[in-house]
Amino acid sequence: MIILDTSALIDLFRGGNEILKIVDNDDVASTAISYHEIYVGITRNKAKAEERFFTRFFSDTKILDLNRASAEKSSEIMSRLFALGISVNAFDVLIAGNAMANGAETLITRNRDFESIAKVTELNMKVY
Numbered sequence: 001m002i003i004l005d006t007s008a009l010i011d012l013f014r015g016g017n018e019i020l021k022i023v024d025n026d027d028v029a030s031t032a033i034s035y036h037e038i039y040v041g042i043t044r045n046k047a048k049a050e051e052r053f054f055t056r057f058f059s060d061t062k063i064l065d066l067n068r069a070s071a072e073k074s075s076e077i078m079s080r081l082f083a084l085g086i087s088v089n090a091f092d093v094l095i096a097g098n099a100m101a102n103g104a105e106t107l108i109t110r111n112r113d114f115e116s117i118a119k120v121t122e123l124n125m126k127v128y
Contacts, residue, residue, distance in 0.1 A: 001027045003064070003099040005092070006034040007110035013053050018128055022108055029062035031098045033091050064102050066094065073097035080120035088113040099123055 002022060004012065009030060012019040022028065035058060042051045064070070074097025081088060092113040099107050106124040107114065118125040 001029055001102065001104045003095070003104045003107045004028060004030045004034070005095050005107060005109040005111060005114070006037040008108045009034055009038055009054070009057075011110060012057070013050060019108070029064055029102075029104070030058075031064045031095050032066050033094045033098065035063055037091065064098050066098055067101070070094070070098035070101035073101040077117060077120055081116065084120070086116045086119070088116050092117060096121060096123060
């Protein structure tokens, strides 16, 4: 399974060719955390075109819920980062933990925080 984080979803909306190739894969998902981040932006900016696009996109895309297993995995990741003195956005750690708890092979992102997260996980991060 391939997970698209929030930055990849935004690129998808903007017509990013790299993301469009990935989305053709049948095993693409996102997380409830990215869903939240996207809809905060839509609500805050009253962005109707984005709302239509993402309502359609999310209706056809698997959304991984935050659950106990993903919270535990995220906690492990954050603890490892703290031990190394690395500080990253908690939402990004939740996204990575959620992906790992659900058996994802790859996480696609433009967010450089995931490079730090990759140092303490075995999740394949594609930061483009």
